[in-house]
Amino acid sequence: MTTEANPSEWILRPVTPEDAHGLYTLFEAMTQEGKAAFHPHPFDFATARAVARGEQIQGPVWVAVMGDWLGGYGFLAGWKHPWPSLGVNVDPKAQGQGLGTALVRQLLAVAREAGKAGVTLTVYQDNLAAVAVYRAVGFETTRALWVMELDFAERRFHTNVGPQAKEKGDLR
Numbered sequence: 001m002t003t004e005a006n007p008s009e010w011i012l013r014p015v016t017p018e019d020a021h022g023l024y025t026l027f028e029a030m031t032q033e034g035k036a037a038f039h040p041h042p043f044d045f046a047t048a049r050a051v052a053r054g055e056q057i058q059g060p061v062w063v064a065v066m067g068d069w070l071g072g073y074g075f076l077a078g079w080k081h082p083w084p085s086l087g088v089n090v091d092p093k094a095q096g097q098g099l100g101t102a103l104v105r106q107l108l109a110v111a112r113e114a115g116k117a118g119v120t121l122t123v124y125q126d127n128l129a130a131v132a133v134y135r136a137v138g139f140e141t142t143r144a145l146w147v148m149e150l151d152f153a154e155r156r157f158h159t160n161v162g163p164q165a166k167e168k169g170d171l172r
């Protein structure tokens, strides 16, 4: 299987229950940095199965597949609201070649077609690849969210704050 990702060779489609293993393989391929930047849900198999079944995220979930490789997924959570919330995650081996942008553009089209007022998201300011993608498709920063921490061990900075950090016991 090639690890070269050409967005034109990827098929973007809504998630199906059969995508559980593909999603879990993607979860397993994520780097610690990726998990620190993107933590809408845990990354265990039960969650992969729930995402695939449409039980984890309250809104459309789209995947990018090439053969049996699930290279990325994105979603619009809070779908019942006029401004659903976008998230996207691409396999490190497929990053930097346009797939994240393609998934985001697809989700924006889904939201637009459904008559949504717009799409919102939150992103860490130091997640430069994500910020680049979001700016490229037209997102603008409207409000800043501060991550505040009080570290009892007197370590100065710790961004791995998602639920998976607690699960793995690496929340210091």
Ligand SMILES: CC(C)(COP(=O)(O)OP(=O)(O)OC[C@H]1O[C@@H](n2cnc3c(N)ncnc32)[C@H](O)[C@@H]1OP(=O)(O)O)[C@@H](O)C(=O)NCCC(=O)NCCS
Binding pocket: 033, 034, 035, 037, 038, 087, 088, 089, 090, 091, 094, 095, 096, 097, 098, 099, 100, 101, 102, 122, 123, 124, 127, 128, 129, 130, 132, 133, 136
């Ligand atoms: C964010 C993410 C989805 C982007 O996916 P991707 O497939 O790599 O995205 P693309 O290839 O379409 O675009 C990446 C852009 O980031 C730019 N980029 C990458 N690293 C960068 C860096 N360190 N500094 C500045 N720009 C950077 C690339 O140059 C590219 O922009 P370009 O098309 O103008 O060259 C992917 O990096 C990812 O899954 N990260 C982990 C999960 C995550 O952070 N999700 C978002 C949470 S809000």
